[in-house]
Amino acid sequence: xxxxxxxxxxxxxxxxxxxxxxxxxxxxxxxxxxxxxxxxxxxxxxxxxxxxxxxxxxxxxxxxxxxxxxxxxxxxxxxxxxxxxxxxxxxxxxxxxxxxxxxxxxxxxxxxxxxxxxxxxxxxxxxxxxxxxxxxxxxxxxxxxxxxxxxxxxxxxxxxxxxxxxxxxxxxxxxx
Numbered sequence: 001x002x003x004x005x006x007x008x009x010x011x012x013x014x015x016x017x018x019x020x021x022x023x024x025x026x027x028x029x030x031x032x033x034x035x036x037x038x039x040x041x042x043x044x045x046x047x048x049x050x051x052x053x054x055x056x057x058x059x060x061x062x063x064x065x066x067x068x069x070x071x072x073x074x075x076x077x078x079x080x081x082x083x084x085x086x087x088x089x090x091x092x093x094x095x096x097x098x099x100x101x102x103x104x105x106x107x108x109x110x111x112x113x114x115x116x117x118x119x120x121x122x123x124x125x126x127x128x129x130x131x132x133x134x135x136x137x138x139x140x141x142x143x144x145x146x147x148x149x150x151x152x153x154x155x156x157x158x159x160x161x162x163x164x165x166x167x168x169x170x171x172x173x174x175x176x
Contacts, residue, residue, distance in 0.1 A: 024126040027151060031055075031142045032124040036092070036114040039100035044090060044114055046146065054087035054172070055142040056164050058155075059127045059135035063095045063103035063113070067137065071157035072109055078161035079110050085168040087141075094119050094133050141167055143175070 025032070035045045049055045058075070060068045075082075075089050082089055089111040093100070100113040114121075116135075122128045127136045139160055141150040149171050152163065 024153075025140070025148055025151060027148055029148050031057075031140065031146045031148050032121070033146070034121040034124065036116055036121060037097060038112040038114055039097060039104045040112070041097070042112075044112060046142075049088070049142075049144075050146050051144050052088075053144055054085065054168060055146075056082065056087055056089045056139065056168075057092055057125070057142065058089070058137075058139040058160065058164075059092045059122060059125065060137055061093065061129070061134045063093060063099050064106075067157040068093075069103075069107065071137070071155070071160055072103070072113075073107055074158055074161040075111060075164075076107065076109050078165055081165045082161070082168065085165070085172060087164075087168050089164075090114050092116055092121060093135055094122060139164060141171060143171070 031046060033046045035043055038044050046055070058071065060071055062068055072091060075091070079089060091111065091113045094116050096117055097115050100115055104113050116122050119128050119133045122135045125140065127138045129136055137155045137157065139152040139155055140148055141164065143149050150167050
């Protein structure tokens with residue numbers, strides 16, 4: 001077998017293995033708990049959100065890229081409507097703190113960005129891209145009991161924040 005063919009087979013094997021490792025979370029499952037550092041140096045612990053309201057976690061690939069900027073600014077612009085529904089938004093990426101601080105300041109974001117530099121949280125939510133250490137663009141809505149109530153794996157960066165606000169209304173009405 002040629003070296004080229006061996007390299008191709010090894011690469012395909014690694015891709016397949018990586019894809020099998022991350023199990024996709026489903027509605028009704030408990031959200032994996034985590035602790036991550038925010039852009040401002042504070043620590044966000046998901047357990048601290050228990051019984052404190054709804055939590056929106058949106059995972060995005062890289063701060064400063066066009067799609068990620070569109071999505072972050074849309075959440076910034078919709079944050080009042082989301083917070084009026086007793087929910088808090090957190091953007092999660094594998095970017096380092098410096099990149100998140102710059103991105104947050106440049107776009108005057110009004111919610112926390114969380115750094116997952118080793119991609120462990122990204123992996124636990126099943127949104128790590130194969131081979132590279134970046135998140136896919138997915139959004140999770142988590143209730144006050146830390147149960148996943150919505151998973152969106154087909155995210156339009158420009159529309160995500162409005163969809164989240166509408167979904168929160170529906171999900172909260174269904175719980176009453």
